[in-house]
Amino acid sequence: MKNIYGYTLEKLEAYFESIGEKKFKAVQVFEWLYKKRVKSFDEMANIKKETIEKMKNDFLMESPVITTKKVGKDVCKYLFTLEDNEHVEAVLMFHDYGNSLCVSTQVGCNMGCKFCESGRRRKVRDLKVEEMVLQLLRIEEDLNKRITHVVLMGIGEPFDNYENVIDFIDILNTGKGIDLGARHITISTSGILPKIRMFMETKKQVNLAISLHAPTNDIRNKIMPINQAYPLEELIPTLKEYIKKTNRRLTFEYILLDGINDTEECAMKLACLIKGMNAYVNLIPYNETSHIEFKKSKSENIQKFYDLLKEKNIQVTIRREFGSEVDAACGQLRSKYEEA
Ligand code: SAH
Numbered sequence: 001m002k003n004i005y006g007y008t009l010e011k012l013e014a015y016f017e018s019i020g021e022k023k024f025k026a027v028q029v030f031e032w033l034y035k036k037r038v039k040s041f042d043e044m045a046n047i048k049k050e051t052i053e054k055m056k057n058d059f060l061m062e063s064p065v066i067t068t069k070k071v072g073k074d075v076c077k078y079l080f081t082l083e084d085n086e087h088v089e090a091v092l093m094f095h096d097y098g099n100s101l102c103v104s105t106q107v108g109c110n111m112g113c114k115f116c117e118s119g120r121r122r123k124v125r126d127l128k129v130e131e132m133v134l135q136l137l138r139i140e141e142d143l144n145k146r147i148t149h150v151v152l153m154g155i156g157e158p159f160d161n162y163e164n165v166i167d168f169i170d171i172l173n174t175g176k177g178i179d180l181g182a183r184h185i186t187i188s189t190s191g192i193l194p195k196i197r198m199f200m201e202t203k204k205q206v207n208l209a210i211s212l213h214a215p216t217n218d219i220r221n222k223i224m225p226i227n228q229a230y231p232l233e234e235l236i237p238t239l240k241e242y243i244k245k246t247n248r249r250l251t252f253e254y255i256l257l258d259g260i261n262d263t264e265e266c267a268m269k270l271a272c273l274i275k276g277m278n279a280y281v282n283l284i285p286y287n288e289t290s291h292i293e294f295k296k297s298k299s300e301n302i303q304k305f306y307d308l309l310k311e312k313n314i315q316v317t318i319r320r321e322f323g324s325e326v327d328a329a330c331g332q333l334r335s336k337y338e339e340a
């Protein structure tokens with residue numbers, strides 16, 4: 001049986017048609033689920049009893065459960081337990097422009113980035129659509145706050161769970177659903193090229209962020225195995241095509257790792273690599289994890305790197321550090337919990 005929160009509006013319309021009902025029922029059900037936020041089919045007052053019974057037979061409504069919650073200054077971090085006892089995290093960050101939720105898309109990750117806690121643990125499975133949707137619903141309910149932005153930057157590689165992620169975005173985005181503007185949604189990928197190409201054809205206005213983390217194949221190969229499959233000479237031209245086709249500005253994420261990718265030479269090479277692209281670089285101070293040997297760059301090196309990019313007319317920001325006190329780095333809370 002499938003969970004009702006896993007259905008896009010279109011798929012729910014198809015369901016109602018298949019049982020000989022009007023498509024419009026799907027809109028009504030969506031309103032109950034996403035506007036009124038009911039938790040049982042029985043509360044759907046404008047739907048006739050017979051249809052409710054049918055739905056109860058055809059759908060589950062179960063939700064992942066909040067297992068731990070850690071509250072920091074501008075951040076709230078949640079660990080969810082899923083139906084098979086696996087765990088994923090979601091982090092809510094309070095910005096001056098709104099509340100941004102970082103959601104997980106998989107249990108673990110197969111991309112194996114050396115600096116990443118989720119990569120170290122490998123993938124157990126993809127998250128289902130409803131498991132992504134319900135991270136948001138449960139947290140809004142817990143805090144009684146509206147989430148205004150969603151970033152797919154938690155555990156997992158979104159483009160390694162492509163179909164489910166696209167359906168999730170559809171439910172977030174649809175006016176009858178969660179009604180979050182596409183421009184308030186960001187997908188972050190390590191660079192799975194075929195999926196970037198597929199995604200650009202959908203012409204969605206969703207933001208795309210690329211985890212670049214190195215300006216040369218040499219360095220990138222060492223810290224991100226995916227670079228061996230899709231090296232920079234293929235990645236960069238595809239991204240240029242993406243920018244041209246979608247007319248959207250791209251984000252490059254660049255974690256600064258002490259002595260590995262934070263030298264002046266790296267800054268110059270990075271500026272060269274992305275020169276002329278409608279893109280900006282988000283420099284990320286590394287969140288040190290307990291198991292891995294990588295160290296965060298010294299703050300004077302972060303500043304120097306930033307200044308060099310500025311001088312080369314690259315748009316650049318340094319990401320504010322959120323939640324290191326609550327183990328906010330991708331996958332950290334899950335590891336600590338499961339390995340305790
Ligand atoms: N798999 C996707 C999205 C999830 S990771 C991706 O790699 O883009 C989201 C971001 O967090 C990526 O840029 C990733 O490189 C970064 N990240 C992973 N571990 C981190 C850590 N310990 N400190 C800071 N950023 C980290």
Ligand code: SF4
Pocket residue numbers: 109110111112113116117118119120154155156157189190211330
């Ligand atoms: Fe996976 Fe992203 Fe971590 Fe790499 S950085 S292992 S792609 S979650």
